[in-house]
Amino acid sequence: xxxxxxxxxxxxxxxxxxxxxxxxxxxxxxxxxxxxxxxxxxxxxxxxxxxxxxxxxxxxxxxxxxxxxxxxxxxxxxxxxxxxxxxxxxxxxxxxxxxxxxxxxxxxxxxxxxxxxxxxxxxxxxxxxxxxxxxxxxxxxxxxxxxxxxxxxxxxxxxxxxxxxxxxxxxxxxxxxxxxxxxxxxxxxxxxxxxxxxxxxxxxxxxxxxxxxxxxxxxxxxxxxxxxxxxxxxxxxxxxxxxxxxxxxxxxxxxxxxxxxxxxxxxxxxxxxxxxxxxxxxxxxxxxxxxxxxxxxxxxxxxxxxxxxxxxxxxxxxxxxxxxxxxxxxxxxxxxxxxxxxxxxxxxxxxxxxxxxxxxxxxxxxxxxxxxxxxxxxxxxxxxxxxxxxxxxxxxxxxxxxxxxxxxxxxxxxxxxxxxxxxxxxxxxxxxxxxxxxxxxx
RNA sequence: GGCGCAUUCGUCUAGUGGUUAGGACACAGCCCUCUCAAGGCUGGUGCACGGGUUCGAUCCCCGUAUGCGCUGCCA
Numbered sequence: 438x439x440x441x442x443x444x445x446x447x448x449x450x451x452x453x454x455x456x457x458x459x460x461x462x463x464x465x466x467x468x469x470x471x472x473x474x475x476x477x478x479x480x481x482x483x484x485x486x487x488x489x490x491x492x493x494x495x496x497x498x499x500x501x502x503x504x505x506x507x508x509x510x511x512x513x514x515x516x517x518x519x520x521x522x523x524x525x526x527x528x529x530x531x532x533x534x535x536x537x538x539x540x541x542x543x544x545x546x547x548x549x550x551x552x553x554x555x556x557x558x559x560x561x562x563x564x565x566x567x568x569x570x571x572x573x574x575x576x577x578x579x580x581x582x583x584x585x586x587x588x589x590x591x592x593x594x595x596x597x598x599x600x601x602x603x604x605x606x607x608x609x610x611x612x613x614x615x616x617x618x619x620x621x622x623x624x625x626x627x628x629x630x631x632x633x634x635x636x637x638x639x640x641x642x643x644x645x646x647x648x649x650x651x652x653x654x655x656x657x658x659x660x661x662x663x664x665x666x667x668x669x670x671x672x673x674x675x676x677x678x679x680x681x682x683x684x685x686x687x688x689x690x691x692x693x694x695x696x697x698x699x700x701x702x703x704x705x706x707x708x709x710x711x712x713x714x715x716x717x718x719x720x721x722x723x724x725x726x727x728x729x730x731x732x733x734x735x736x737x738x739x740x741x742x743x744x745x746x747x748x749x750x751x752x753x754x755x756x757x758x759x760x761x762x763x764x765x766x767x768x769x770x771x772x773x774x775x776x777x778x779x780x781x782x783x784x785x786x787x788x789x790x791x792x793x794x795x796x797x798x799x800x801x802x803x804x805x806x807x808x809x810x811x812x813x814x815x816x817x818x819x820x821x822x823x824x825x826x827x828x829x830x831x832x833x834x835x836x837x838x839x840x841x842x843x844x845x846x847x848x849x850x851x852x853x854x855x856x857x858x859x860x861x862x863x864x865x866x867x868x869x870x871x872x873x874x875x876x877x878x879x
Numbered sequence: 880g881g882c883g884c885a886u887u888c889g890u891c892u893a894g895u896g897g898u899u900a901g902g903a904c905a906c907a908g909c910c911c912u913c914u915c916a917a918g919g920c921u922g923g924u925g926c927a928c929g930g931g932u933u934c935g936a937u938c939c940c941c942g943u944a945u946g947c948g949c950u951g952c953c954a
């Protein structure tokens with residue numbers, strides 16, 4: 438009975454899911470799965486937030502996106518509800534009464550404070566080790582308020598009461614709570630409860646080493662969703678911040694993380710969030726996407742970039758997207774990489790224009806354009822042989838034709854395979870774009 | 880200020896009382912190549928500093944510095 442693992446993620450509904458909170462939730466979830474325990478979601482909305490339901494939705498959506506499900510909590514039910522602190526008033530009152538009856542409280546200007554026993558409290562933390570906190574000095578450790586004069590509750594109290602009531606066995610939370618823990622332990626004892634095991638995990642910092650605040654661009658999980666990151670990549674990256682399998686592997690399936698995860702192996706050092714590395718990892722997962730999923734997510738990404746693919750034949754869109762798969766690390770790059778398939782008004786890269794749209798290339802490109810015009814079958818194989826034959830006739834290297842052509846047709850010098858892209862675009866568009874570019878030469 | 884936690888390449892990390900301190904991202908160069916990407920190869924940068932303990936410390940102890948957290952009738 439004492440072996441039942443129950444952990445919780447207890448965010449307050451601020452309207453978005455902090456990336457650090459997401460990792461805390463993830464570690465709790467992985468730990469629960471590792472030990473066959475229960476992961477509880479509890480919404481700490483004591484601060485009379487107005488739009489709790491909407492603000493909490495950001496939390497549900499973020500967790501769901503990451504593939505984190507909860508065995509108990511809002512929308513899941515459970516035997517220890519409500520899972521909203523705003524609906525647990527009677528429970529808190531009951532515990533407060535007990536505390537008062539035992540003489541642990543006193544009133545202060547209408548508020549209720551908890552009278553500290555003033556002892557040494559040793560926090561035996563799974564991650565941080567054994568730490569001795571001296572709470573004997575009233576100057577440095579004043580009695581904490583647990584209920585405001587207006588009747589609303591203070592975090593420390595309700596957090597502890599809920600963890601007792603919900604039979605939480607392990608509290609896995611950010612290291613910013615480490616200094617709060619001795620106070621919480623005082624409360625557990627005063628309430629006659631055995632404190633749970635604690636594990637304080639390091640914080641996630643910005644790339645410059647500063648604290649990631651709500652204002653920082655990457656602080657919200659939502660920004661990664663919007664930019665087209667894959668949930669499995671973000672989840673994998675988050676696992677690697679403060680934890681590792683110790684064998685140099687980095688790309689790990691979540692099942693593997695669950696199999697290997699140990700709180701004891703969590704680092705104690707705060708970690709900086711490295712967007713570059715996340716992007717790299719995302720690219721690794723992008724390459725493994727099934728064609729169908731890549732197409733589906735690609736369509737969404739293009740739509741988000743204002744590109745309407747609906748007016749193109751299904752087969753055309755499919756072929757176009759397929760040439761982009763494996764080439765981009767992030768879906769937000771898709772419009773820049775393959776947007777030329779769907780719009781004629783794309784920008785021409787100025788540096789490339791200066792380099793390739795030069796006078797000596799004009800007759801070459803015109804020769805190629807005329808050769809293309811005579812092609813009956815506008816397929817990749819034919820296009821390649823015609824281009825190479827033309828290059829040979831002109832006495833230039835293949836690249837001398839490839840680069841200006843690509844630029845003329847796509848506006849860029851980076852993109853999908855040229856011959857395939859020409860085939861998909863089709864003769865009419867290709868010739869039109871070549872003609873347009875020929876008129877724009879320096 | 881007080882209390883607490885931390886400190887291995889720029890970043891994420893592996894690691895040990897004796898290692899050429901390993902991997903990854905990023906970066907540079909080369910190869911491959913229709914570009915980009917991927918892949919292959921090569922390269923540079925690291926144990927914060929000062930004292931101890933020890934035959935020997937990146938690793939153990941103490942101090943300093945720096946960073947972060949807490950120090951609320953925020954959570």
